[in-house]
Amino acid sequence: MHALSRLLDRLLAGALVVSRWAVYAGGGAILISAFLISIDILSRRLLGLSTWGADELSYYALAVSTSWASAYTLLVKAHIRIDLVTSRLPQAGKAVLHIIALLGLGYMAFALSQAMFHIFQRSWNRGSTSITTLETPLWIPQGLFVAGLIFFTFVTALILLRVVVALVFERDHALINRLTGTVSVADETEQAIAEAVALHRRNG
Amino acid sequence: MLLTAIFVLLGLLALTIPVAAALFILAMVLEWEFAAAPLSRALGHQIWDTSTNFILVSIPLFILIGELLLRSGIATKVYDALDSWLSWMPGGLMHANIGTATMFSATSGSSVATAATVGTIALPQAPRFGYDERFFAGSIAAGGTLGILLPPSINLIVYGFLAQASIPQLFMAGIIPGLVLSGLFMLAILIMCLIKPEWGGERRSSTMAARFAKLVHLLPVLVLFAFIMGAIYTGWATPTEAAAIGTVVALIMAFMAGTLSWKMVGEALEGTMRTTCMIMLIMISANFLNFILASIGLTDSLLATIATLELSPMQTLFLLIGFYIILGFFIETLSLMIITIPLVAPLITSLGFDPVWFGILLIVLIEMALITPPVGLNLFVVQGVRGRGTLNEVIVGAIPFVLLMFVMVLLLIAFPGLALFLPNLASGG
Numbered sequence: 043m044h045a046l047s048r049l050l051d052r053l054l055a056g057a058l059v060v061s062r063w064a065v066y067a068g069g070g071a072i073l074i075s076a077f078l079i080s081i082d083i084l085s086r087r088l089l090g091l092s093t094w095g096a097d098e099l100s101y102y103a104l105a106v107s108t109s110w111a112s113a114y115t116l117l118v119k120a121h122i123r124i125d126l127v128t129s130r131l132p133q134a135g136k137a138v139l140h141i142i143a144l145l146g147l148g149y150m151a152f153a154l155s156q157a158m159f160h161i162f163q164r165s166w167n168r169g170s171t172s173i174t175t176l177e178t179p180l181w182i183p184q185g186l187f188v189a190g191l192i193f194f195t196f197v198t199a200l201i202l203l204r205v206v207v208a209l210v211f212e213r214d215h216a217l218i219n220r221l222t223g224t225v226s227v228a229d230e231t232e233q234a235i236a237e238a239v240a241l242h243r244r245n246g
Numbered sequence: 247m248l249l250t251a252i253f254v255l256l257g258l259l260a261l262t263i264p265v266a267a268a269l270f271i272l273a274m275v276l277e278w279e280f281a282a283a284p285l286s287r288a289l290g291h292q293i294w295d296t297s298t299n300f301i302l303v304s305i306p307l308f309i310l311i312g313e314l315l316l317r318s319g320i321a322t323k324v325y326d327a328l329d330s331w332l333s334w335m336p337g338g339l340m341h342a343n344i345g346t347a348t349m350f351s352a353t354s355g356s357s358v359a360t361a362a363t364v365g366t367i368a369l370p371q372a373p374r375f376g377y378d379e380r381f382f383a384g385s386i387a388a389g390g391t392l393g394i395l396l397p398p399s400i401n402l403i404v405y406g407f408l409a410q411a412s413i414p415q416l417f418m419a420g421i422i423p424g425l426v427l428s429g430l431f432m433l434a435i436l437i438m439c440l441i442k443p444e445w446g447g448e449r450r451s452s453t454m455a456a457r458f459a460k461l462v463h464l465l466p467v468l469v470l471f472a473f474i475m476g477a478i479y480t481g482w483a484t485p486t487e488a489a490a491i492g493t494v495v496a497l498i499m500a501f502m503a504g505t506l507s508w509k510m511v512g513e514a515l516e517g518t519m520r521t522t523c524m525i526m527l528i529m530i531s532a533n534f535l536n537f538i539l540a541s542i543g544l545t546d547s548l549l550a551t552i553a554t555l556e557l558s559p560m561q562t563l564f565l566l567i568g569f570y571i572i573l574g575f576f577i578e579t580l581s582l583m584i585i586t587i588p589l590v591a592p593l594i595t596s597l598g599f600d601p602v603w604f605g606i607l608l609i610v611l612i613e614m615a616l617i618t619p620p621v622g623l624n625l626f627v628v629q630g631v632r633g634r635g636t637l638n639e640v641i642v643g644a645i646p647f648v649l650l651m652f653v654m655v656l657l658l659i660a661f662p663g664l665a666l667f668l669p670n671l672a673s674g675g
Contacts, residue, residue: 062516069515072306072522079303079490083483097300097486104306104526105297111523120520121264121527122581139262146263150270150531157290187297235630237517238362242322 047212050204054117054221057197061114064190068107075100095176102183109190112151113197119222121147133215137205140222144202151195158188247280247544248551255585265581266524269531273538280542289534296533297526300486301403301413306522307489308398311470311496313514315350316363318500320466324349325367327460330452337435338449339375340385343368344435347389348428349467351396357616361390361624365631377447381438383632384617384643387624388431388650391613394579396424398474398489401583401609404525408532408584409591411601413485414478415669419606421475422664423654427610430650438646466499479672528584536588545592552593559597566590567611567655574615579623583612606665607658614651617644 075096082096115121123143131139164170165180172178201222208217254275258268277285296302315321325346332341343364350360365386372382394401397417406413439446474492477483483491500506539545552562573582594604616624619641629637658664 065516065519066512069310069519072310072518073493073511073515075303076307076310076490076493079487080494083487083491087482097303100303100486100490101298101300104299104303104522105294107306107519108297108523108526111519112527115520115523115527118520120524121266122524122578123262123264124259124577124581142261143263143267146258146261146267146271150267153270153274153289154293154530157286158293161290161294183298184294187294235362235366235627238316238359238366238631242366 047204047207050200050207053200054204057113057200058117061110061117061193061197064110064193065107065114068103068110071103071107072100075103093175095174098172098174098176098178102178102186106183106186106190109187109194112190112194116147116194116197116201137209137215137218140205140218141202141209144198144205144222148195148198148202151191151198155188155191155195158184158191162188247276247542248548250279251276251539251544259577265578265585266527266531269528269535269585273531273535276535276542276544277538280544281538285538285541288537292534292537293530296530299407301484302407302526302529304398304413304486304489305400305403305525306518307486307493308400308403309521310514310518311398311489311492312359313517314493314496314500314511315467315470316359317510317514318496318503318505320463320499320503321346321350321363322367323460323463324467325364327457327463329450330457330460334449334451335436336439336443336446336449337432338439338447339368339371339377340382340435340439340446341432343382343385344389344428344431347386348392348396348424349464349471351390351393351424357390357393357613358623358627360393361387361627362631364389365628369628369632372447375448375450378442378445378643379632379635380639380643381435381445381646382447382643383628383640384645384647385431385435387617387622387628387640387644388647389428390624390627391616391651392424392428394616395420395427395606395609395613397421397478398485398492399609400525401580401612402605403485404529404580404584405587405605405608407529408536408587409601409605411591411605412669414481415602415673416605417475417478417485418668418672419602419665420609421668423606423610423658426657426664427651427654430654431647434646434650470495470499525580528581532584532588539588545589548589549593549596559599562593562597563599563659566593567607570608570611571614574611575618576621577615578621579612579615582615583608600662600666602669603658603662603665607655610651610654610658614648617648 078096079100082093085091086093162181162184165184170180172180205218205221208214208221251272255268255272258271259265263271274286325342328342328345329339332345333339335341347360347364350363368386369383372379393399397420399420402416402420403413405411406416470492473495474488477488478485497506500510557565591601595601616622619625625637625640625644629640
């Protein structure tokens with residue numbers, strides 16, 4: 043079992059690295075979109091040029107960056123869970139709830155991936171393009187989008203597996219909480235405060 | 247059907263399933279149980295349509311503006327400037343708390359971030375000048391909530407998208423109530439400190455020359471806000487386009503403040519994507535649920551059920567308000583909005599209320615939830631920054647502001663024009 047948990051840990055560490063780069067790439071795409079949209083509207087309003095599709099690129103950026111950020115958001119526990127009723131449960135009870143929550147999220151991730159994969163496949167087979175001036179081959183943004191969803195599904199399964207191993211074999215509740223505990227109000231505010239204080243120091 | 251839906255949803259949430267997944271599973275259960283023909287075939291198109299909606303591109307952009315401005319260090323200068331303008335009044339720095347929160351909420355869509363930023367700057371001042379710490383902390387927690395009422399507001403974008411109300415109109419409608427509420431807060435501080443001068447701390451005055459010298463620090467935020475709202479108001483740009491230009495301007499401002507760096511932009515992008523992704527996944531689920539609810543006729547059955555109660559529209563409205571106040575004690579605020587809008591929005595329209603007006607009313611109720619225990623996030627943030635005393639002191643200090651928010655709700659009901667005047671003016675109606 044030791045080998046399995048070590049393997050899972052390494053996979054998770056890798057997933058965190060990949061997902062963090064995906065978040066920077068997605069955020070970068072949003073930032074570039076801001077510039078493209080700005081240029082588009084300024085040239086439209088001030089120079090009288092017609093739009094060329096910055097809006098279209100920006101909503102592809104939104105979709106793809108969202109799907110690729112899902113795994114990261116899960117790894118940093120930022121998907122909202124409401125744990126008011128259950129925050130006083132014993133450790134074992136909480137661990138079971140974590141597993142149920144991951145199963146729920148995993149089901150959603152899988153169903154979204156599957157549904158989107160069909161859309162992607164159809165666009166690919168038919169060579170569909172968007173009905174805009176850009177005539178984007180739709181399989182490109184849809185393929186990137188569905189790839190992010192599949193990565194999300196994979197990471198959810200990985201965490202689920204790691205939690206089950208930690209619960210059944212290692213009985214390590216601290217580890218489970220680190221992997222998937224709900225972000226308590228205390229953690230969340232701690233983070234907001236730490237950021238604000240650090241900024242205050244840095245900017246004096 | 248309605249009861250099944252409510253019980254399944256509460257069950258899923260009680261199992262601590264993430265809100266996005268809970269809404270999604272509810273939609274699948276309802277479809278499987280009640281749909282005459284399989285609707286989940288439409289799932290792929292629904293996901294793609296929500297994910298690639300141009301108006302929703304404004305969500306990451308507005309979050310990014312807030313992240314950039316918070317990290318650019320201009321909040322400290324704004325606070326300093328407002329301190330010199332407002333601290334001569336009874337209540338002193340507490341007016342600067344509300345003022346800074348009002349200005350920052352006008353550009354950042356997040357209440358928690360606003361409260362944390364203002365709190366970090368302001369809280370060390372409370373013991374130094376002898377303020378009543380409870381009231382002082384309460385003013386920061388309450389001021390922070392203005393973030394979701396004054397445009398640009400992520401909550402208003404979410405509401406507009408799900409309730410199919412015009413987002414530019416919602417932005418217009420938020421301005422007057424936001425300023426009125428901010429004014430009510432300051433008035434209350436003034437009156438309380440006249441009655442109980444020992445709460446007020448030391449009053450300081452500055453020379454007019456010093457004040458005008460500091461006015462320049464207020465300009466960046468005011469200009470950015472005026473540009474975004476002006477562009478949307480005149481129809482020069484859509485909210486997303488205004489947000490895009492605003493993002494570029496915020497980058498330039500951070501550069502001029504000397505705080506722009508790769509590290510700073512990286513942190514801002516990371517924070518932006520985390521929040522955007524969390525919201526977008528919930529939106530994808532909520533929009534799919536919306537579609538299922540309408541398809542299986544649950545929306546109609548809810549309206550029929552309400553009709554059998556034979557309540558007047560006003561009674562129904564107050565019932566809803568009570569319902570939101572109670573739920574607001576327990577459920578995280580953005581989730582509360584998204585979970586309830588698919589059912590409440592059609593109800594409100596069928597009762598003959600204006601959906602834009604109701605959006606503003608709903609936001610004030612949500613603001614109240616942010617500063618009522620046990621899950622009032624802003625209370626925890628302020629207490630955390632304070633790092634001394636007890637949470638109870640912050641809760642007590644926030645009570646006057648909670649009451650004022652309730653007054654604001656009543657004002658909005660008595661004078662719908664508070665919200666609807668500007669949007670009507672803009673549309674020429």
